[in-house]
Amino acid sequence: MFALVDCNNFYCSCERLFDPKLEGRPVIVLSNNDGCAISRSEEAKALGIAMASPAFMMRNLIDKHNVAVFSSNYTLYGDMSSRIMETLSEIVPKIETYSIDEAFLDLHALGQTDLLELGFRIRRTIRKNIGIPVSIGLAPTKTLAKMANLHAKKNYAGASVFWAANSALTAEMLSATPVESIWGIGHEHALFLVRSGFKTAADFLKAPEDWVKKNLSVKGLRLLFELRGIPAIAWEESPAARKNICTSRSFGLRLTDKNRIAEALANYAASCAAKMRAEKTCCRSLEVFIQTNPHKTQEAQYRRSIRIDLERASNNNGEIIKAALRGLDLIFKQGFRYMKCGVTVRDLVPESSVQASCFDGTDRTKGRRLMHTLDHINRSMGGEFVRSAVQGFDRSYRLKTEFLSPRYTTRMEEILKIRI
Secondary structure: EEEEEEOOOOHHHHHHHOOOOOOOOOEEEEHHHOOOOEEEEEHHHHHHOOOOOOOHHHHHHHHHHEEEEOOOHHHHHHHHHHHHHHHHHHHOOOOEEOOOEEEEEEEEHHOOOOOHHHHHHHHHHHHHHHOOOEEEEEEHHHHHHHHHHHHHHHHOOOOOEEEOOHHHHHHHHHHOOEHHHHHOOOHHHHHHHHHHOOOOOOHHOOHHHHHHHHHHHHHHHHHHHHOOOOOOOOOOOOOOOEEEEEEEEEEEEEEOOOHHHHHHHHHHHHHHHHHHHHEEEEEEEEEEEEOOOOOOOOOOOOOOEEEEEHHHHHOOOOHHHHHHHHHHHHHOOOOEEEEEEEEEEEEEHHHHHHHOOOOOOOOHHHHHHHHHHHHHHHHHHHHOOOOOOOHOHHHOOOOOHHOOOOOOOHHHHHHHHHHH
């Protein structure tokens, strides 16, 4: 038996946790540069605010209904996510973190435990200890658990827990779930299934195996088995290692000054380097791109990218930033109003497998100690308090101050430790 624990409107719930006055008020959280809504409270959804709605198109609606608007605060959300995952790991023996606000639980080792009561206990514990509301779905496979979670939200909102404990409850859930809501069915496949006469998960359950394999490949066949209660999706003890890491954002306003673009690019490069160090990987190359706004057709358009190979795989801020700025020098052209730039680090390899070179005169040990200290300070203080001079002040993509989420303290024990 598996369970899927999903935090309700996670980013909005995190903001409400630190401001109880927001309870009952519509709340939305916006993406980088306050572009689009990426999290909505139930009250905001009731107003018709759709996921990914552009902020500038909602201004009248926001003002009319007194919607609370926040810029995304990923430091806060990441810290709250860590606390939730730690709490879950104390309750059940095996946990698979699926995303920042979702986790699968393997309940097979719990024997004769009352699983419905366990679901309610998990929900109460997270609400009491952390303050975040969650929904829980329990079922024989991961796909059915994901579906049970959605069923709990839509049809058992008061309890927010649903256990597909028998064939009748499972059939109820399958009949209430449209094919486009099946975990793993994309938009195009959902349209194809509807055209083929499969409108609900219960309909899809009756599809012939040969037909599913032919039209939806082996992945579709796995989903069919999962819906039949046969586990076919592997349990992942740890997330798969990434092959690339990208950091890019649109500017708050279009830029023509190369120095300001370089500041933004240096910040993105440093962010990529920090993510690599957190995952204990290094990159052997990186790609830099800049572009104008393709929607401003009346303006001159320009988009270029370039790949820069490193002499030695690295995750050092200085080396990644230097390579990114070298790429910018090669592709930047005057006379354009740039909307966006970004850095993608590629060809990631484990930090432990990077080979030394007899022609490398850099003190790598000193560099690793420096990066370790930088990461420790920034992690403890909850932000990029220590940065390279070339990163400057990130004014080129600073979020609007009236929307900014407060930078709440995250790991107090670490802050106290570093200040002693």
